Amino acid sequence: MTRAQRKRLLIKASPWLLLVSLTLLWELVCFAFTIPTYLFPAPSDIWAAWLQYRGPIMQHALQTLFTTVAGFALAVVFGLLLGILVGSSPIIYKALYPLLVGFNSIPKVAFVPVLVVWFGIGTVPAILTAFLISFFPVVVNMATGLATLEPELQDVLRSLGASKLDILKKVALPRSMPYFFASLKVAITLAFVGSVISETVASNLGIGYLMMSASSTMNMGLVFAGLVVIGIMGVAMYEVFALVERRMTRWATRGSEIAF
Amino acid sequence: MDLVHFENVSMRYGDDGPLAIEDVSLRVKQNEFVAVVGPSGCGKSTLMKLVTGLAPPSEGQVYLGGNQVNGPQEGVGMAFQASNLLPWRTTLENILLPMEIVKKYRHRFRKDKAEFEEMGRALLKRVGLAGNEDKFPWELSGGMQQRASICRALIHKPSLLMLDEPFGALDAFTREELWCMVRDLWQEQPFTVVLVTHDLREAVFLADTVYVMSKGPGRILASKTVDLPRPRDIAVTYTDKFAELVFELRDHIGRIRETRS
DSSP states (O other): OOHHHHHHHHHHHHHHHHHHHHHHHHHHHHHHTTOOTTTSOOHHHHHHHHHHHHHHHHHHHHHHHHHHHHHHHHHHHHHHHHHHHHHHOHHHHHHHHHHHHHHHHSOGGGTHHHHHHHHOSSHHHHHHHHHHHHHHHHHHHHHHHHHTOOHHHHHHHHTTTOOHHHHIIIIIHHHHHHHHHHHHHHHHHHHHHHHHHHHHHSOSSSHHHHHHHHHHTTOHHHHHHHHHHHHHHHHHHHHHHHHHHHHHTGGGGTTSSSOO | OEEEEEEEEEEESSSSSOEEEEEEEEEEETTOEEEEEOSTTSSHHHHHHHHTTSSOOSEEEEEETTEEOOSOOTTEEEEOSSOOOOTTSOHHHHHTHHHHHSHHHHTTTTTTHHHHHHHHHHHHHHTTOTTOTTSOGGGSOHHHHHHHHHHHHHTTOOSEEEEESTTTTSOHHHHHHHHHHHHHHHHHSOOEEEEEESOHHHHHHHOSEEEEEOSSSBOEEEEEEOOOOSSOOGGGGGSHHHHHHHHHHHHHHHHHHHHHO
16 A cells, blocks of 8 residues: 555544544543543443434434424525525615524524414424524525626626526526535534424424433433434535535536645 | 717716716727727726627717617627636537527527537637537636637627637737637638727737727727738738837827826
8 A cells, every 4th residue: 555545545534533532532531530421421321322222212313304304405495595586686685684694693492482382392393493593504605606796707698688587597506506505514504403402492202302301311321322313413414415515516626626 | 881889978987986988989890800909997898888788878879780779789799808618517518608598599509409519619629629628617728718718709600799808818829829810710700899908919910990098088099090911920910010000009008198197
């Protein structure tokens, strides 16, 4: 194996190496200072909790995954449309932006009780919270992508007799795709935050609920197992959209892997 | 017949901004090659915007093909200093973009795509880009990108080609190559060209008529007919006659600069 090959392999394996060493360190600290499980469980305790409760954990995880993806899908559709609207009209941009920023500043957890009054507890508020928290980055990125279209390019098209719709379809939208796909990676992780928040406050299903009920019985192993499962789902979904991004916008990175 | 006609045109940006151009009158004949030269900030780009109808004049009238220009004109080809090629399209797809937009072609773009692609390939071959059809713009050199950009401006056979310093960002050798490319394209199949530039040699080498503009506000100071015989070889740029013409134009520009300072 040459030096360059070894270096590439090391780069590829680096996230796993870091994960394994951190886990070992965690285990070691818990063991060395004999930290009780009900305060801070060691990885081995979390693993034990997973083995014991994997049936219910999987059931609740699927529920969380479902509400997250549903909320995220809503956010993508709505965010895309609103982003196009905001990005292609200066008046709408000016009018709507303060409102959007104001709305985004509201902690979404404060909004969950309202949703509960309207829709009851359970799946619907979780989907809506995931939606509310994750549509903002999609709107902002889409609007930025559209609003930064080069004026010369617009002139070229307008001098050919292109309508606003033509410019949007042929140039503005394809040009905004790198912005759009970048926002998806942010939005999917935020969607998990939203659905879990809602489940913690108002649900009897989902990882958020599972963790709430486990912590009320001081079953910290199970709480942490829930956290780990959310983390794994988040990373997995992020990777899916990172892959989609690389596929769809190869031209933006000039065909090379990642810049720098 | 006059294709472009400016009648005492003035233009200011905003309601009380300074005049960008003032009282400009000029005529461009069908298939004439016109160059507009002047120092930066003399409103050359404003002239382009007016002809293509991207901006309305504050005073006076602009006519294109006998009709008054009000609103964006269809089927004018434009190329700028930056090639503005779309990075997600291949070279061939890029130069076929006008076919998807211009009214005359767009309704049959899907049906006759093969025919249009043939036209595109033929045009790319004529400018020496054969074999690069399926490359992406960022895989081409600056000169090649500019060639493709000019192809895109010509593919739909526009009545008027507007070139806004299209060779400004290229090195001297590539620039001369591209002059010859434009000359050959024009010689084979004449079309009307307005070339905006600050390179006097470029203007004299390519154009039939050269207009000199002053700056702040832009006014037409002089117009000079270039009577060098065509077809012109690049060697013509080293003749005395050529040097005289360039020097004469340079003299006008020099006077603009003196009167300003």
